[in-house]
Amino acid sequence: MKKNVWARGMAFGCMAVLLMGGTVSAQETEQEPVEITFSHHFSEAGIQAWIDDRIAAFQEEYPYITVEQEVIPADSYSQTLQTKIASDDAPMIFIANTGRSSLIKYVEAGHVADLTGLTGLENLNEKILPDGQVDGKQYGITIDQNAYGVFYNKDMFDKYGIEIPETMTELEEVCGILEDNGIQPFATGYGEQWVVGLTLKIYEDILCGPEWFTAHENLEESFSGDEKFRQVMENFIRYKEYWEDDPFGSNSEDGYNSLANGEAAMMINGTWTIDSVEQKNPDSNIRFFALPTSEDPSGAIVDLAPGSPFCVYNSQDADQLDAAKKFVSFLITEESCNAYATMAKKLSVCPTVDFSFSEGLQDIVNYPAERQFSMAGYERFSDQYNTLQNEIVQEYAMMDDFDIDGLAAALDDAFTTAVK
Numbered sequence: 001m002k003k004n005v006w007a008r009g010m011a012f013g014c015m016a017v018l019l020m021g022g023t024v025s026a027q028e029t030e031q032e033p034v035e036i037t038f039s040h041h042f043s044e045a046g047i048q049a050w051i052d053d054r055i056a057a058f059q060e061e062y063p064y065i066t067v068e069q070e071v072i073p074a075d076s077y078s079q080t081l082q083t084k085i086a087s088d089d090a091p092m093i094f095i096a097n098t099g100r101s102s103l104i105k106y107v108e109a110g111h112v113a114d115l116t117g118l119t120g121l122e123n124l125n126e127k128i129l130p131d132g133q134v135d136g137k138q139y140g141i142t143i144d145q146n147a148y149g150v151f152y153n154k155d156m157f158d159k160y161g162i163e164i165p166e167t168m169t170e171l172e173e174v175c176g177i178l179e180d181n182g183i184q185p186f187a188t189g190y191g192e193q194w195v196v197g198l199t200l201k202i203y204e205d206i207l208c209g210p211e212w213f214t215a216h217e218n219l220e221e222s223f224s225g226d227e228k229f230r231q232v233m234e235n236f237i238r239y240k241e242y243w244e245d246d247p248f249g250s251n252s253e254d255g256y257n258s259l260a261n262g263e264a265a266m267m268i269n270g271t272w273t274i275d276s277v278e279q280k281n282p283d284s285n286i287r288f289f290a291l292p293t294s295e296d297p298s299g300a301i302v303d304l305a306p307g308s309p310f311c312v313y314n315s316q317d318a319d320q321l322d323a324a325k326k327f328v329s330f331l332i333t334e335e336s337c338n339a340y341a342t343m344a345k346k347l348s349v350c351p352t353v354d355f356s357f358s359e360g361l362q363d364i365v366n367y368p369a370e371r372q373f374s375m376a377g378y379e380r381f382s383d384q385y386n387t388l389q390n391e392i393v394q395e396y397a398m399m400d401d402f403d404i405d406g407l408a409a410a411l412d413d414a415f416t417t418a419v420k
Contacts, residue, residue: 039091234404
């Protein structure tokens with residue numbers, strides 16, 4: 001009965017369109033209703049507004065397709081998705097949470113549909129497309145790049161005459177000036193392991209290079225005796241005295257609030273910080289500078305990484321598969337890419353986007369090519385090893401004395417056990 005009611009409604013709708021001079025294809029009038037689920041962990045208000053807007057616009061164009069959202073916390077996203085796939089409850093559209101490493105895993109398991117030749121790919125930066133490719137086929141589609149570095153309150157910097165630091169010593173001096181004036185230098189949010197991992201990521205990307213991750217995950221190199229790893233950890237812990245009073249009792253939202261209300265001046269984080277802070281305080285003058293990684297100004301490099309790729313579940317249901325591909329294609333139209341940049345305040349990878357609407361984003365794109373590093377096409381630690389590193393570093397960073405040698409040995413043990 002419901003099917004017949006729906007069919008009659010479609011017939012009346014088509015007649016109304018024709019009377020108004022419009023046209024409806026025969027294919028559209030014959031479509032059965034389809035419902036698909038889009039699973040993600042995007043909680044920022046700007047990107048959520050973009051998703052809501054795009055779903056509404058898509059369903060207006062494809063009224064027979066209903067898109068349901070499923071928002072899962074970032075820290076539990078990967079495990080929840082794996083559980084859903086294993087229990088035959090996979091969402092039709094999901095994100096490969098840690099980039100290429102998880103994408104490759106899903107592709108090898110046969111869970112991801114081939115999106116090669118999908119309409120809309122021509123709208124994206126061709127240099128980013130390989131990040132979603134496996135064996136020459138397009139399985140994931142990245143619509144943005146994330147920039148990682150220091151997001152800061154420019155009004156505070158201007159008030160105390162602070163220049164943008166380009167070396168680690170200069171950054172330490174900035175922290176001292178802020179502290180002397182009663183301002184908390186850094187908000188961290190290190191109670192969440194992914195935030196710990198994000199800070200590590202910048203130092204590891206810049207100081208260690210892409211091959212470093214594969215070598216350690218494959219046990220070709222150990223953390224003990226690794227001078228690059230020691231430098232990463234020394235850099236990470238160097239500013240601990242300038243973190244908030246309870247860094248491991250705070251989360252990312254606490255950090256955004258501290259920036260928004262002027263309690264803290266800086267936060268090491270990703271591009272989404274701009275929108276997260278401005279949603280809390282529209283008058284926040286949040287800007288960006290590259291995190292110094294050495295005593296050479298050339299070590300202050302913008303760390304860029306493609307965002308988590310959107311994937312379509314390789315369903316045997318042809319109608320759901322077609323609907324999911326249509327939705328992803330809709331998300332990468334030029335209109336959607338521009339809306340993504342302006343609504344989410346993110347670095348859309350559509351080359352035609354103008355970022356002048358955001359001074360913070362403009363700070364990022366203004367860095368010259370030689371001061372930018374991109375992980376596009378490279379693999380970092382896979383989910384399991386990424387989680388292990390974040391857990392263990394967080395544990396050791398909580399201690400009064402940061403034992404780098406003990407930390408390295410613990411990571412070696414954990415990685416070796418994981419392989420077994």
